[in-house]
Amino acid sequence: MTTTAEAGTATIPLDDLHASLADPLLDAMTFLNEVTERYPDALSFAPGRPHEGFFEPGDVHADLDTYLRHLREERGLSDSAVRTALFQYGPTKGIIADLLARTLANDEGLDVAPESLVLTVGAQEGMLLVLRALCATPEDVLLVSSPCYVGVTGAARLLDLTTVPVPEGPGGGPDPEAVRAAARAVRAAGRRPRAFYVVPDFANPSGTSMPVAARAGLLAVAAEEGLLVIEDNPYGFFSRQEGERPTLKALDGNRGRVVHLGSFAKTCFPGARLGYVVADQRVTAPDGRTTLLADELAKLKSMTTVNTPALSQAVIGGMLLRHGCRLRTANAPARAHYAANLDVLLRELERHFPAAERERLGVSWNEPEGGFFAVLRVPFTADEAAMERCAREHGVLWTPMAPFYPAGGGEQWLRLSISALDGRQIEEGVARLAAFVRAAAR
Template identity: 80%
Template sequence: MSDRLTLPLADLHGSLADPLLDAMTFLNEVTERYPDALSFAPGRPHEGFFETDSVAEYLEVYLDHLRERGLTEAQVRTALFQYGPTKGIIGDLIARTLANDEGLTVDPASVVVTVGAQEGMLLVLRALCAGPQDVLLVSSPCYVGVTGAARLLDIATVPVPEGDPAALAATARRLRAEGRRPRALYVVPDFANPSGTSMPVEARAELLEVAAAEGLLVIEDNPYGFFAREPGERPTLKALDHRQQVVYLGSFAKTCFPGARLGYLIADQVVRAPDGSTTLLADQLAKLKSMTTVNTPALSQAVIGGLLIAHDFRLREANAPATAYYAANLTTLLTELERHFPAAERERLGVGWNEPEGGYFTVLTVPFTADTAAMERCAAKYGVLWTPMADFYPDGGGEHRLRLSISALTADQITDGVARLADFVRAEAG
């Protein structure tokens, strides 16, 4: 065994030594180490809304849909079991759903069905960033999935304060003055991960104007928009997009179930070749996909397609019980934080939190360093897990903040968890 090949980490891609790539894995591992801890860490949907029998039911609904379209049994079998079109087989069903839920008029040809929204991020970044001078702007704090994807592709990221169009313009101009090319802005306008904040309508319109003036595309990621207390209160950036400057990323992980690993992107931008011919950006992204995952599993598409058909292409209505559940959980969290940290004690300890209007996440500010070591102390001694915020700040920051997610817990667990967390915060502050 002495001559067994060993690969020096320094000889592998630099991203493998980046602590950022360990962030998601660490949270999974620490949860396994403390299985009895109440966990405010995972950003996953509540399992009480899943029924195993529904998978077979939705699959049969989709197969019946194909038969009603006139496909023979042999063609139905091929559609389910064989490799399919790279752009996917349910783009038309997704387009119909977006029309109902988001007021979006989408050409199915502009839809690419992806293996989760994460693949969509990789495809878009790979296509848009062509050279070392290209830069991706990201709202800060930012979801680690997109900064991690950029790191894998050797794409530089530059943070912009969340929801600040003026800062976006200033940053883009500074980068151009340095000889770099700001290419796109990644943003989660609704109940962002990790901050839980949402952009006001006025800021959305201003952001699109600034992006147009600075020649930027906008990559809008919208996994949580369905969970608004008041549906339709704020239109998506894509719904406000009159210049085809927004590439839209969607996911069925939160609205249907994560195990399907199904996402999609809308890329209706026109791409002009040197000979003058044109295609959609979606077609160019499909080329990239053909060399990565080849196509998205037809079985997952069939199940999600059947779910969309069964609910008359209206996911907002289908998710109404989940939306109410998460809203009630969020109210419980905020109420319990207020009860355990009344105003006088908040001021004395230096504790505070934001109050999102929906979604999964709230950010708690504490007077100590809320790092992974602190999280493990909290889990071991107080039986509570949470997520450190520092990994979500590309240029540093967030050391005194932690993310609390309410999606996977019950109201009673949240009540118990906040009481334990309050004891931990007081102990650390003391």
């Protein structure tokens, strides 16, 4: 008997449920999502959510109407067909792949056919689908850049997959030769390295970016070692300088080494929960028939969410049309906002922790070239208990880094997100944080 009746209500032992539920990693993700609600008055460097000053409820109506008008006027759909598109079940790969393909061409220089795209419920669903497709057996291993976004290691846990961390190097992002060494070690142990997951631009959590040479090197290593690269790119538009680097997918062209995950959460808004996968790899069945990897992902998607809400696709489709399928341009104000915030963060850290004092205190941080995040090293264990003490006594929130390390580490690091604050809040937040660090270091 796996459940017992007690006072009329069945009770289920946690040990009888899937092991991922006893893993602190999943609690860490829930913690990330809900921490802001628990300390509503604290200044929060915790959530990786976008600035909401650009959101207007009226835009939802306008964007929805724009998309429906597009269906009628540009695509020639009848009123009845428009109704079907909006209200009914729809194609598993999605309904706005045409607009997405145009946007990827404009913004990223990616030349991908709409058939190679799958619209997903956030990039998270895309991740789950890609991991499930690629990792066929318990022998299949996923390499991940470490520290790593918890959504990836979490999805791997849900599927009982093994992840092997490849540490970020001092040059920014993972060293291609370290990826090669990890792949070979996995193979030497009798298992199969399938893919390497990385956020090459302004990674979550560390904020680091891969130099162009390392990107080219990684693609070469992937080809030589028979790996696919899973590129996750939620922050790519938010550089502090002009002249963004090409994505791995753009560098790879049509060579099929890269499965590219994208998200509209930061470039449009998170409440649509819309992401996508670019999966133009050809898949060959034993009988010689070929499909696209996108089609295989769609088959799996029919078992996770059937299809992505038409409502979300219609509203984001309308936003794409409003901006001429150019989200990079549309996000210029957002980029300026995040870049200014990151500048303030780094300036205030300098001010509160002068160079002369830094070493004595045991405090250091990195200087990301863009994105939402920087990481700070402190001279004590920066765990959830420390964070709650900091929130309670100093009114400031941040994210412990340890959950981002699949194989341990990061205990004295914390992540600072600047995305949801303004400059004054960051100034005040760093002042409070500095007071906490000084108190905790004693």
